[in-house]
Amino acid sequence: MIEVLGVKKRYRKKQVIEDVSFTAQKGEITCLIGLNGTGKSTILKGIMGLTPFDQGTVLVDGKPIDLNRVAFVPDHSTFPIHFTIEQCEAFMRDFYPTFDPKLFARLVDEFKLFPEDKLNELSKGTLAKVNLALGIAQDPDYLLLDEPFSGIDVFSKEQIVELFSSDLMEDRGVLITTHEIEDIEYLVDKAVMLNRGRIAREFDVEDVRFIHGKSIVDVMREEYGA
Amino acid sequence: MIIQFNTRAPVYIQVVDHFKKKMALGELQAGEEMPSRRELATELKINPNTVQKAFKEMEEQQLITTERNRPSRVTTDEHVLKRIRTELVDEAIAVFVESIQELDVTMDELVDKIKRQYGEGNLNDRSTGS
Amino acid sequence: MRRILNIVALGAIIVAGIGTYAVNGEQNQDDWMLHVDSNEAVWKNRAVRLSATDMDQSGQDVEVSIEGSRFVNGSYIDEVMQYRSDIGGQDRSFARALKQLNYAQQIKTEDGYVAIGQKGQDTLVLLQSRDGNMVERTEFPNVQSIVDSGWGGMFVYDGTVHIVYNENYELTNQHVAVLDVATTTIDTKKIERDGVLIEYVMGETWGFALGDGQRTTIGKDNRYIPIQATRLETVEADDGEAYSEHMSLSGLYVYDVEENRVVSLDVEQEAIATNVFGDTYQALLADGTETNINLKTLTETSRTIIQDEVGTASYYDGLLYHVSPTEDGAKVDVYDGADLVSEATVTGKEVNPDSFQYYVY
Amino acid sequence: MNLLKLIGWELDRVKKIYGLLLGVLITIQFGWLAVFLWRNTVLNEEYRREGQSLLVVFHSYLMSTPYILSIGIGLIVMLVFSGWIWYREFWGRGTFMMRLLTLPTKRIQLFISKFITIMMMILGLIAVQWFALVIEYQIFTTWLDGQGIRQQDTFADIRQLDVFSLLYPTSFVNFIIHVMLIAFVVLTIFTFVLVERSLWQRTIFSPLVSIALIGGVLAIPSTIFYVIEQYLFMDELALILVIGFLFSVATLTIIARQYLQKKLSV
Known part of the structure; x- marks a missing residue:
């Protein structure tokens, strides 16, 4: 499991993350929810060590993060835009021992991608699919996705959503950040709500439906007073 | 098989109800094989854990029986x-x-x-x- | 793996390029060799430096000594090592004190080292040290006129330090300053000149040069001070402008401290090499004779040392090193007084020898 | 092994521009050689008509604006690239930097791979420049001999010309020392970038803070050197210089490593 314990972060004057602690289990899909610009991406980047937290610790399976076991898919490409998909794959194969070319080929096929395309020739939706494919093909224990659906076309969104219910995601720990919950209402096991730099709520989605009969959107409306 | 889920009720219960209706209407005969968890999750586009939970619920209500790593079956009772x-x-x-x-x-x-x-x-x- | 080929490609270019530079760039200096036929002791810390005279030889000076040959300005590391071995462990505090003064000059007398230097714009500093370790420092404040003028050199006479200086840098306005350590004052007197001027005093060295620690010791009450004389001549420039230029005079000259005037020793020939030690002014003349002048009584004695043609020569530690070129290099004879104490030859492989000049250091 | 792959990728990405740079420099130098030789050939004809003879010197070809310009371009491009090799990874909301920082390799390998890439590019330039010089001299002499024009200096003499005595000193040891100084400049630029990229989210003055930090670090040895320089002799000064150099290299490396490991922020 991923444990985020007592994490704080300040950008210039704004204290973006006051005090955040939560967990994301392996084999579950956890969704980190929060309005735009409330530090969701910062938390993910912090977990990955891309942005140092001012305070607090992050443990993955009880140990400091092992970048072989955790993949990060930000909401923009992480390769130079003049790279082709083939070059991206070659790079991943060079540096990630756990990268599985067969898995990548299957995703390329499913997403109907053309390996020789250059990243800067692709639509935002296709780019998101390439990023996701590269992340999954790493065959990680944990997958961190930063706003996987924001600003991409409906068909790409559908393909990605389908992915989450497929065997590709089975027994991986998935941590998604989003502020549009509708797309993945039925996919999420656990929701973690971020508000004013703190964790306002952390709940099992099916329990809340069972006990309070509320959907995630309902809880969001309560929390963020839409 | 498309289910119109309602976001406010537990999804796994809606899945169980769906199967109850099928059994009641005879669309699922007694002893008939159930779809696999993975197929169902992909088809219904819901979280595999939820499908798992639904199956466990159905087992508890003896609606289905599952022997070790063989597909579950509708009860013959x-x-x-x-x-x-x-x-x-x-x-x-x-x-x-x-x-x-x-x-x-x-x-x-x-x-x-x-x-x-x-x-x-x-x-x-x-x-x-x- | 394919990308690693990039490294191999660029690596190859580098190795090839830098390799060829390193190989042909390296001048091989051990073409040259110093061979001492007799009395090697005399050559202990002496070296012969060769520098190319004509153009087609790359201008890389080489120095040969009994330890072997090396480039004069080899690598930085060589230079530092060479500097260190030249100076050795000899005490540096006197030189260190001197280093902080501008225009420092020093001489070595029987009483030890004596040096003068400029501090700021108007202070003259006198440093004295018997053994090079304990340094006495005397400051002569507000002597702007002396400090801000050309210094012709210093000498010691009846225990007091004298400085020859050209007031506001005019050669025709030469004075001698006498430093009174007790009162830290300086009184000066103008030198009556009769056309002959002092270009500089012989036997003192500029700067804090540590190099030749065993510099000859000069007497501290010689009445006559050996100098390099010069004369002002007006020269017609081609655009008609007349300007005065000073020409160094050949022959031997001394400055008479008591009479306060320059005395010519009516020696016509040019001095090839000169040396000042104790109360003797020694000079090897062009005809191979060496004259020794007593600096207290001005009496002269001379003897012929070199019969045949005189090449280049220089005095070190009271010995005369005479270099004459041969077909495959140069021959160096070392004289102690009139007798030949050592012979050595410098030889080079397939190098046309006459395109080199040889200096003994 | 990862290090070699990283370097391989860095070179792969820079191949085209580097090739272009080499091409441009060579064209300038050889173009100028052609012009120079042509001019002198024409001049020689005039001299011959007046019964005089022309003397041409390789030195004047080298020490000319176009040639020095080409070397200047090479120098500036490499200086700029020492910074750009990092900044391009932060371009467009820090894309590739995210990938690099989440590689399962020790982060210091990123630093080393980029450092070696830059040094190899610089040495590559110097190597190619040496070939160019040798070839230029060949063309120079054969052409002038052909025209019967008198020449003077030798190839060995370019060693004395200021910029070439830096690039190709007579002693190879000096060459290595010069390369180490170049490496020191690259290290300083790298440290600056890493510090700046670690503070950019914390303060908009991150470049100034970075310069101040590095300036401060380098000020220590230089002030010490400046103060005691008047008391010391050449060999002692050399020792102090070496110590100061090692101190600066060590401090900058520690700072760079510290910021790269702990503070770098995308």
Whole structure:
């Protein structure tokens, strides 16, 4: 499991993350929810060590993060835009021992991608699919996705959503950040709500439906007073 | 097989109800093989854990039986199947009654309407005898 | 793996390019060799430096000594090592004190080292040290006129330090300053000149040069001070402008401290090499004779040392090193007084020898 | 092994521009050689008509604006690239930097791979420049001999010309020392970038803070050197210089490593 314990972060004057602690289990899909610009991406980047937290610790399976076991898919490409998909794959194969070319080929096929395309020739939706494919093909224990659906076309969104219910995601720990919950209402096991730099709520989605009969959107409306 | 999920009720329960209806309507015969968890999750586009939970719930209600790593099967126990049917009918009636009460309709009027409605309904599409 | 080929490709270019530079760039200096036929002791810390005279030889000076040959300006590391071995462990505090003064000059007398230097714009500093370790420092404040003028050199006479200086840098306005350590004052007197001027005093060295620690010791009450004389001549420039230029005079000259005037020793020939030690002014003349002049009584004695043609020569530690070129290099004879104490030859492989000049250091 | 792959990728990405740079420099130098030789050939004809003879010197070809310009371009491009090799990874909301920082390799390998890439590019330039010089001299002499024009200096003499005595000193040891100084400049630029990229989210003055930090670090040895320089002799000064150099290299490396490991922020 991923444990985020007592994490704080300040950008210039704004204290973006006051005090955040939560967990994301392996084999579950956890969704980190929060309005735009409330530090969701910062938390993910912090977990990955891309942005140092001012305070607090992050443990993955009880140990400091092992970048072989955790993949990060930000909401923009992480390769130079003049790279082709083939070059991206070659790079991943060079540096990630756990990268599985067969898995990548299957995703390329499913997403109907053309390996020789250059990243800067692709639509935002296709780019998101390439990023996701590269992340999954790493065959990680944990997958961190930063706003996987924001600003991409409906068909790409559908393909990605389908992915989450497929065997590709089975027994991986998935941590998604989003502020549009509708797309993945039925996919999420656990929701973690971020508000004013703190964790306002952390709940099992099916329990809340069972006990309070509320959907995630309902809880969001309560929390963020839409 | 598409289920129109409602976001406010636990998804796994909606899955279980869906299967109960199919068993009650005989679309799933006794002893028939259930779809695999993975197929179901992909088809319904829901979280595999939820499908897992639904199956566990159905096992608890003895609706299905699963031997070690072989696909689950619908129960062959007639009592269980009958029970499901009556449960579904009672549930439907409970929902119906709840929504009718506000309109303070007399019993006779109600019975009369149901007969006509139910009668007509029977004629044009219900084929299953009961 | 394919990308690693990039490294191999660029690596190859680098190795090839830098390799060829390193190989042909390296001048091989051990073409040259110093061979000492007799009395090697005399050559202990002496070296012969060769520098190319004509153009087609790359201008890389080489120095040969009994330890072997090396480039004069080899690598930085060589230079530092060489500097270190030249100076050795000898005490540096006197030189260190001197280093902080501008225009420092020093001489070595029987009483030890004596040096003068400029501090700021108007202070003259006198440093004295018997053994090079304990340094006495005397400051002569507000002597702007002396400090801000050309210094012709210093000498010691009856225990006091004298400085020859050209007031506001005019050669025709030469004075001698006498430093009175007790009162830290300086009184000066103008040198009556009769056309002959002092260009500089012989036997003192500029700067804090540590190099030749065993510099000859000069007497501290010689009445006559050996100098390099010069004369002002007006020269017609081609555009008609006349300007005065000073020409160094050949022959031997001394400055008479008591009479306060320059005395010519009516020696016509040019001095090839000169040396000042104790109360003797020694000079090897062009005709191969060496004259020794007593600096207290001005009496002269001379003897012929070199019969045949005189090449280049220089005095070190009271010995005369005479270099004459041969077909495959140069021959160096070392004289102690009139007798030949050592002979050595410098030879080079397939190098046309006459295109080199040889200096003994 | 990862290090070699990283370097391989860095070179792969820079191949085209580097090739272009080499091409441009060579064209300038050889173009100028052609012009120079042509001019002198024409001049020689005139001299011959007046019965005089022309003397041409390789030195004047080298020490000319176009040639020095080409070397200047090479120098500036490499200086700029020492910074750009990092900044391009932060371009467009820090894309590739995210990938690099989440590689399962020790982060210091990123630093080393980029450092070696830059040094190899610089040494590559110097190597190619040496070939160019040798070839230029060949063309120079054969052409002038052909024209019967008198020449003077030798190839060995370019060693004395200021910029070439830096690039190709007579002693190879000096060459290595010069390369180490170049490496020191690259290290300083790298440290600056890493510090700046670690503070950019914390303060908009991150470049100034970075310069101040590095300036401060380098000020220590230089002030010490400046103060005691008047008391010391050449060999002692050399020792102090070496110590100061090692101190600066050590401090800058520690700072760079510290910021790269702990503070770098995308």
